[in-house]
Amino acid sequence: MKLFNHANRQRNADTRRVYALFEIAHTLVDFGAAVCFTIGSVLFFWPEYETPAIWLFTVGSVLFMAKPTLRLAREIKLYRMGQLDRLAERAQND
Numbered sequence: 001m002k003l004f005n006h007a008n009r010q011r012n013a014d015t016r017r018v019y020a021l022f023e024i025a026h027t028l029v030d031f032g033a034a035v036c037f038t039i040g041s042v043l044f045f046w047p048e049y050e051t052p053a054i055w056l057f058t059v060g061s062v063l064f065m066a067k068p069t070l071r072l073a074r075e076i077k078l079y080r081m082g083q084l085d086r087l088a089e090r091a092q093n094d
Helices: 013-043 047-093
Strands: none
Touching: 013 047
8 A cells, every 4th residue: 555546546335435534624725725825816916015915925934835745644544544444454363
């Protein structure tokens, strides 16, 4: 069993649920980053709002950085779920 293997997310109802929850989180983070960058970009039209614009760009950048972190966390979780499934099968067969 490998990380980023499509079969990991389709193994059973629990893995499909975990995959769906992580996809929702990933989409929310992506949307939040886009909103921060869009509002930050508009705020740069007025010099007095430069500091909030910089902060929004910083927050947006952190959110964009969180996206691959979420993907890796999801894949590790699915991988571990598969390891537990195999361990349970071995215990039943013994």
